[in-house]
Every structure is written in C-alpha cells, then in structure tokens.
Amino acid sequence: MESKSLSQVTQTQNARLNEGDYYPSKDMLAEMVKQFQAPVTRRAIRPGFIARTDGFDIDQTIEFLETLPDKQGVLSRLLSVSDLTENLYKRFSENPTSLYNWYPAVKRALYESDTELKTPDTKAMRLPIELAQFIRLEYHKTSQADKDLFNRFIFDQFKLEDDKTYFIKTGTFSSKFQFANAKCSEPREMGEYFQVINNFAMEVGAGQTVDLVVREYIEDVENNPTIYNGMPLRTEFRAFVDCEKNELIGVVPYWHPIVMKRALKVGLSESIQQDYQTYLRHEDKLTAEYNAHLSHVRKEIECILPNLHLSGQYSIDIMKNGDDFYVIDLALMSESALTELL
Template identity: 80%
Template structure:
C-alpha cells in the first residue's frame, strides 16, 4: 500500500501539519475487501458500521449528560460503545488528543527561543471503519485480519524495520504496561495498537480515533525501570493558563505521595517490585526535580506566548540527560495531580 496524502472528507478536520494525515477512501475500500473474519466482514465495509451492542448509544449518551453526577458512567459508556457518526465526531474533537494539540506545541517550539524539544511524531486520524476495528476484542479478530492491519500501519506510518518506536492512541499511552507502548516490532504495530486501545476501553480511556507513532527516546541516564520496562526518569507536570500566558504551578509527575500509595497497594508481585524500585530511586527523582524546576518554568514561560491554545492545560516535560522533552498535554480540568498544587 502506498501512502498518498489526500484531502479528508468534509466531516473531518483539515490536515494540521505534514505529520498528520487521513487514509483515502480508495485505500480503505481495498483494505476492507480483504478482511476475512466473520466479525470483521459483518461490521466493517466502507461507510458502514454494524451495531453489535444492541442499544441506542446516542440516546444513552444524551440521557446521561442530562443528569449531573453520571460522569464516570458516561466515560465508561463512551469508551466501550460501538462507534456512531456522532460518537466518532465527538472523539475527533477531543482536545486531549495529540492529533489536535500537537500542531500548536510544534509551532510554539519552533517559534520560541527555548531548549525544549519534542520527539519526532506522526499522527493518523483513522476513518470510522478502522477506528471501529481497533475497538474489537483482540482475541476475536482473526490472525489474517491482524496481519492485514499490521501491513496497513507499517505502510501508512512509513515505519522502518529494526527501529524502536513509542506508540499511543491520541489520548492513551499505556505507559503502565510499557511493553505495549514501546514497540520494537514495527511489522506487528497494528496488533500493539489494538491491544492498547482494548485496554484503554477497559479503563474508560477509549475516547479517541487517532493513532500516534513517536520517536523512542533512549534513556541516557541508566535509570531503573518500573511498569514492565519504563525508565523511571524525572518528569514535571506544568499547569498553565494559555489565555494569560501564566505558569500556574509545577508538580513532580512521579509524586512521592501518589506513587507510594498506588504502588504499595498493588497486589501483583511485579507491582511490589516496582514499589521497592521507586523507594530506592525516590531521592534522585526529588533532587533532580528541585534542581531543574526553575529551568523548566523558564522554558515553559518562553513558549507560552506562541502556544496558540485557549484555556488551562497540563504540560508534561521529561528530562533525559541534559535534554528536556515536551511529551504530553491535556486539559487541566481532566488532569491528575491538580490537588497537589
């Protein structure tokens, strides 16, 4: 399959930069014709999504939104439901999706005098049919269809053999199952994406139709790892107001109170090992956070005038040696750790 950037359908946002694109309908049609598993052939044809959950999702969403206090149930419903046109449009407009915010960050880094960096990044907005495909249970799709999707992902993202990537959906990285987020098997990346999105749906985070492939930043500090291979690097969560270009506060991403509470409560043997690893590394994380706090504040202040977003956000910054990388952004109202400001 050959990647040819095209103008997206009228119900899609315009392409925002050279690293974001939308597969053509012709390419999608050719792909859909090759699916073999009955569940896939029944549910996916160009322009068509079959209902499998047996109820009116749009009505259920409207009913929950009409009753305050149902946010958790609504999030769960949105995450696990089959896609409808309305649900697809809602997910496309999700401000927390990297597909939507990354161009603004990229622009700010390019236009500002800053040491901040960003990993090389490509983002794809899946058409509704393929967005539905990654919502199918991994175990229920045939190996032939998985391999077909693998080839699609490999070709469309122009991946390279023998290269390691960091991957995520538009809003969910599965960093707590880091073996899925760090992909060293690019020809199987489609399966990685399906597993990640299945897990996101289970935890109420399946509210995106975007996929992201990023440069994997190798750890140059030889930090210990937790969560199945994730280097425990010093990270900062910076809360900002983009309307006033103001830094509201900075907290450690791996905050001692939060980490000790979460890891100590873990029942799995691997989580208990992660708890001991964190305790042994806590002083280094704390010392480096304090040492680089002013620098991070100054660098974020430098990009805020060029960050063309409206409202308040959290911006995550990762330290790797002497380098600082902007790695994530989300609405402050939907971000963790605000209680620590």
C-alpha cells in the same frame, strides 16, 4: 532564537508536515479503506462496514446522560466502551486532549519560541470510522486475517522502518502501566499493538479517541531503573497552565512521592511490589533532580506560553533525558491527575 512572523511559521510548518509529521486527510484514508478486500463475511474490516458488537443506541443515551447533574463518571465510562456511530466518531475527533488536535500547536510554539524544550518526532493519524471501530473490538475475538491487514495498513501508512523501535499510543492514552506494549520494536505487528493498547484504554475509561500516534523512542541516556514492565523511571515534571492568560499556574513532580507510594505500596502482584522497591531506591535521585531543574522548567514553560495557541487550561508533561527536556504530553487540566498537589 529570533521570533518569526505567522506567515513564515505557517510556511515552515507546512514544509515540516510534508517532510516528517504525518497527518493524512480523511479522503486519503477513505481511499485506502476502499482497497480492502474481505471476501469472508465474518471479517471485521470491510469498506463501509462498522463491525458493531451490540445494538445499543449510544446517541440517544448520551443525550439523556448530558441532562444529568452528576454525569461525568458514568458518561466517560460509557463513551469509552461503546461502539462507534457517526456522532460518537465526530465527538472523539473533537476531543481536545487527543494529541492529533494539540500537537501542531505545541510544535509551532516550540519553533516560534526561544526555548530549549524539544518534542519527539511524531506522526499522528486519524483513522477512518471502519478502522477506528476495529481496534475497539476485543483483540482475541478478531481474525488473524484482519489483524494482518491492519498491521500492513499501519506499517505502510506510518511509513515505518524494520529493525527500529518506536513509542506508540492512541491520541489520549500511552499505556505507561503496560510499557512493553507502548515500546514497539516489531513495526510489522504494530497494528496488533495498537489494538491491545486501545482495548486496555477502553477498560480504564480512556477510550475516547479515534487517533493513533507513532513517535520516536527516546533512549534513556541516564541508565535509570525501570518500572511498569520496562519504562525508564526518568525525572518528569507536570506543569499546569492557562493558555488564554499565558499563565503558569504551577509545577509538580510527575512521580510525586506521596502518590507513587500510595499507588505502589498496595499493589498485590509481585511485579508491582518490585516496582515499589525500585521507586524507593530511586526516590532521592528523582527528588534531587526535580528540585535542581524546577526553575529551568518553569522558565521554559513561561517562554512558550505566549506562542501556545490553545484555549483553556492544560497540563503539560516534561521529561528529562540527560541534558534534554522533552514536551511529551498535554491534557485538559480538568481531566488531569495531580491537580490536588498544587
């Protein structure tokens, strides 16, 4: 593919954003919130209303924890479960791991580079603070009226289609271990899916985002077995890169045998034990395909790095589906699993 100038790319990207990707402005979403009518005061979704669950001074606590030398674990957990304030909302909006923040750079890099890598069609939305707080409330404690309102909001704002299957996630959490929630075939109830996913993300310390993502669902063309409640066990690669040095640090199998056996073997539930047996039967194929395509993946990652305008070190996840290779996720390397395998 012939390289293009920055101005040409910017024009093309803007056109594509208008045609496909969805990045609504804060003003657009704020205007949408103003249209909400909630005559019942116990309703959680109301214009200008943040449905707090406690009176905890999270801003002051964060300031204190930031001064501690060994703060990361406690701080991450606290941030994930706390009610939103304006300061916390701003902090989450700036989270570099959120797809809302890195996806435009990835899409541009793929467009500018002579690469075979793809990325799923993607729509991202940054929720206004009222709705970002709503999906932090426990699902079973919110009214059906609010759920219905949020369902309609999501369906309309993402311009969803009936009878279509989507892959959904928050800006930072894909809920792969509960894949039945991530694969949504009921678009008119997608708001409730998002609330359940975000509730679980908060429980595991991954609730540091105010963004939602809807992607095309990539149907498995290889007839792979499934684990984690319906997730196709496809060959995946995790590459670690330094974007400032344009350097590929290394690549490891996403479904690494040591990690997978350690994680699944000790699972107590019957479903996890079934997943363990499924993985063991599929391990040889995963390993063979990883080794067969490793050099190709390395070459494609090195190809896009000069055009990937991000700061710092990241992990990049690549999913194989037939002859296609998709960039499906990024995260800060410092917050990524599998670095020990390098």
